[in-house]
Amino acid sequence: MALRYVVTGSRGQLGRCLVRRLSAGEGGAELAAAFSHAELDISDEAAVASALAELPGGAPAVLVNAAAYNQVDACEGEGADDAVRINGEAPGGLARVCEAVGARLVHVSTDYVFPGDAREPIPEDAPPSPRTAYGRSKLLGEERVLASSERALVVRTSWVFGPGRNFVGAILRQARLRRTGELTGPLRVVDDQRGHPTYADDLAGGILALAGALEESGEAGGIFHLCNGPDEREPAPITWWDFARALLDLQGYPELQIDRISTAESGAAAPRPAYSVMGCERAAGLGVRLRSWRQALTAYLASPDLRVTLELQDPAALDAAPQASA
Numbered sequence: 633m634a635l636r637y638v639v640t641g642s643r644g645q646l647g648r649c650l651v652r653r654l655s656a657g658e659g660g661a662e663l664a665a666a667f668s669h670a671e672l673d674i675s676d677e678a679a680v681a682s683a684l685a686e687l688p689g690g691a692p693a694v695l696v697n698a699a700a701y702n703q704v705d706a707c708e709g710e711g712a713d714d715a716v717r718i719n720g721e722a723p724g725g726l727a728r729v730c731e732a733v734g735a736r737l738v739h740v741s742t743d744y745v746f747p748g749d750a751r752e753p754i755p756e757d758a759p760p761s762p763r764t765a766y767g768r769s770k771l772l773g774e775e776r777v778l779a780s781s782e783r784a785l786v787v788r789t790s791w792v793f794g795p796g797r798n799f800v801g802a803i804l805r806q807a808r809l810r811r812t813g814e815l816t817g818p819l820r821v822v823d824d825q826r827g828h829p830t831y832a833d834d835l836a837g838g839i840l841a842l843a844g845a846l847e848e849s850g851e852a853g854g855i856f857h858l859c860n861g862p863d864e865r866e867p868a869p870i871t872w873w874d875f876a877r878a879l880l881d882l883q884g885y886p887e888l889q890i891d892r893i894s895t896a897e898s899g900a901a902a903p904r905p906a907y908s909v910m911g912c913e914r915a916a917g918l919g920v921r922l923r924s925w926r927q928a929l930t931a932y933l934a935s936p937d938l939r940v941t942l943e944l945q946d947p948a949a950l951d952a953a954p955q956a957s958a
C-alpha cells in the first residue's frame with residue numbers, strides 16, 4: 633500500500649520539491665495533503681491536529697515538516713520570538729499530534745546546531761553547541777521532537793539551494809547587474825566558511841528514501857545528516873567563494889571577478905559556522921547518499937527551479953531572456 637505523506641511549509645524550497653516528488657508518486661508514495669504557511673501555521677497545534685483529523689483517507693503515515701524561520705540575522709533581534717515559536721516550540725507540537733495519530737514525523741534541522749569549530753565531517757552524534765539564536769531555536773526543535781517520539785526523524789542539512797530565495801539567486805542577480813553596467817566593481821563573497829551546498833530536490837529525494845526505508849523496516853528514527861557530497865575532482869570542502877565561482881563559470885560569467893572577503897567583513901549580524909561539513913554515515917548505512925554538490929548545482933541551473941528563484945530574486949533576468957518563437 634502507498635505510504636501517505638503530509639507536507640508542512642509546502643511553498644518553501646524543500647517543501648516545493650517534496651510536493652513535486654510526492655505528486656509524481658515517487659517510490660510508491662502518495663501526497664495526502666500539502667499545507668503552505670498561509671494554509672496551516674505549524675505553531676498552532678490545535679489547527680495542526682484538526683488538519684490531520686479532517687484528512688480524507690485518515691491520518692498519514694509520515695508528516696514532513698519543511699516549515700522554518702530561516703532568517704539567521706533577524707533571529708538575533710526582531711525575529712527572536714518567531715524563531716523560538718516556529719523553530720523551537722512548533723516542532724514539539726507537530727510531534728505530539730503525529731504521535732496521537734500514529735504518524736512518523738520527519739523534521740528538518742541545520743548545521744547551525746554545531747559551533748563550526750570541527751575540522752572533519754561532523755558525525756550525527758557529535759554534541760551540538762549552537763552559537764546563534766537561529767541555531768539555538770533549531771536545537772530546541774530537535775530536542776522537542778526527539779523527546780516526543782522514538783519514531784521521529786531529525787534530518788540535518790546545510791547550505792540549501794532550490795526553488796526559492798537563496799545564495800545562487802543573489803549571486804546571479806549581482807552578476808547580471810554588472811554585465812548590464814548597472815553595478816560596477818568585483819563581487820565580494822565570503823571565503824572563510826566551509827561546507828557542502830545541498831540542492832533541496834536532492835534533499836527531498838533523500839528524505840523520502842530514508843522515511844520509506846524506516847517505515848519498511850519498522851526501525852526507530854533519530855538524527856540523520858543529509859547533504860550533497862564532495863566534488864569528485866576536488867573533494868575538499870568548499871567556501872561560499874568557491875560555490876559562487878563554480879556557479880558563475882557554469883552560467884557563462886567566467887570573466888567576472890569575485891573578491892574574497894572574511895565573515896567579519898561581510899557585516900552579518902549573527903556569527904556563521906566556519907566549518908559546516910556533516911558526515912552522512914547513518915543515511916549511507918540505509919543506502920541513501922546524495923550526489924556531489926557540483927552535479928546538484930548543474931542540475932538545478934538546468935531545472936525549472938532556477939526560474940522560481942529568479943522570479944523571486946531577479947525578475948528582470950527573466951524579462952531579458954530570449955522568448956521561444958511560436
Ligand SMILES: NC(=O)c1ccc[n+]([C@@H]2O[C@H](COP(=O)([O-])OP(=O)(O)OC[C@H]3O[C@@H](n4cnc5c(N)ncnc54)[C@H](OP(=O)(O)O)[C@@H]3O)[C@@H](O)[C@H]2O)c1
Nearest residue numbers: 641643644645646669673674699700740742789790791792
Ligand atoms: N535554507 C538553508 O540554507 C538551510 C540550511 C540548513 C537547514 N535548513 C533547514 O531546511 C529546512 C527547509 O529550508 P528551506 O530552505 O526550504 O526554507 P524556506 O525556503 O525558507 O521555506 C520555509 C517555509 O516555511 C514557511 N513557514 C514559516 N513559518 C511558518 C509557520 N509558522 N507555519 C508554516 N509554515 C511556515 C515559510 O513560509 P513564508 O515564507 O510564507 O513565511 C516557507 O514557505 C528548514 O528546516 C531549514 O531550517 C535550511
